[in-house]
Amino acid sequence: MNFNRSSLAVYFILGSQNVNDQDPLFVLEQALQGGVTCFQFREKGSGAKTGEAKFQLAEQMQKLCQKYQVPFFINDDLELAIRLNADGIHVGQDDLSIQDIRKIAPTKMKIGLSITTTDQAIEAEKLAVDYIGIGPIFQTTTKSDAKQPIGLEGVIEITKAVPKLPSVAIGGITKSDLIEIRKAGADGVAVISEIASADQPKLATESLVKLSGSI
Numbered sequence: 001m002n003f004n005r006s007s008l009a010v011y012f013i014l015g016s017q018n019v020n021d022q023d024p025l026f027v028l029e030q031a032l033q034g035g036v037t038c039f040q041f042r043e044k045g046s047g048a049k050t051g052e053a054k055f056q057l058a059e060q061m062q063k064l065c066q067k068y069q070v071p072f073f074i075n076d077d078l079e080l081a082i083r084l085n086a087d088g089i090h091v092g093q094d095d096l097s098i099q100d101i102r103k104i105a106p107t108k109m110k111i112g113l114s115i116t117t118t119d120q121a122i123e124a125e126k127l128a129v130d131y132i133g134i135g136p137i138f139q140t141t142t143k144s145d146a147k148q149p150i151g152l153e154g155v156i157e158i159t160k161a162v163p164k165l166p167s168v169a170i171g172g173i174t175k176s177d178l179i180e181i182r183k184a185g186a187d188g189v190a191v192i193s194e195i196a197s198a199d200q201p202k203l204a205t206e207s208l209v210k211l212s213g214s215i
């Protein structure tokens, strides 16, 4: 699996709790067919699977990502990421520290870190993470404990402070925001609802991919 800055262009995040009537595996395959460039398995919140059921869903999702040669990240759960030999792990400011992850994870496992402020971005660069998730950009109902939105101005300030650090913007993002977010300096957009709640997830993904290719 090859992971670089361009892998962040259209980054899809999904857990079984993010779909209504549809099979999460169907939604993921639609997104992969539509051209998502990175995927994160985020099984979290009310009704989320745990234990063996969580493992089995993650394993099936990983197989799909491998079929489409898309990097497969796990949210928060380092034990699961190691068990599956995932391409990467994504953690936030209140999760396992980057230093602790490096003590246990294979060297080749990529690490993404959530940040909201410029100071956190500068610290992330010092920690040499592989990318930062900047957010929330806009109001989102998908993450109950999301911080106050930082807007496009936040993306501009942060990406100016750490221009060499790959970054993806997250939080309440729709296709109509993609161009402005890229112009603000982020390498891509990370979305849940824009694809998972779409009537046609493949079409929704294709729109994002097309816009991303136009800039």
Ligand SMILES: Cc1ncc(COP(=O)(O)OP(=O)(O)O)c(N)n1
Pocket (backbone or CB within 6 Å): 011, 013, 040, 042, 044, 075, 076, 090, 091, 092, 093, 094, 095, 112, 113, 114, 115, 132, 133, 134, 135, 143, 168, 170, 190
């Ligand atoms: C790409 C990306 N960016 C940010 C987040 C949020 O991570 P975190 O702050 O740890 O919150 P949870 O997702 O764990 O609820 C993310 N998952 N992915």
Ligand SMILES: Cc1nc(C(=O)O)sc1CCOP(=O)(O)O
Pocket (backbone or CB within 6 Å): 013, 114, 133, 134, 135, 136, 137, 139, 140, 141, 142, 143, 146, 147, 170, 171, 172, 173, 190, 191, 192, 193, 194
């Ligand atoms: C998982 C996540 N992290 C965020 C952050 O700000 O770090 S916002 C968020 C939810 C993103 O979902 P949607 O695209 O539906 O708004």
Ligand SMILES: [Mg+2]
Pocket (backbone or CB within 6 Å): 075, 076, 090, 091, 092, 095
């Ligand atoms: Mg987390």
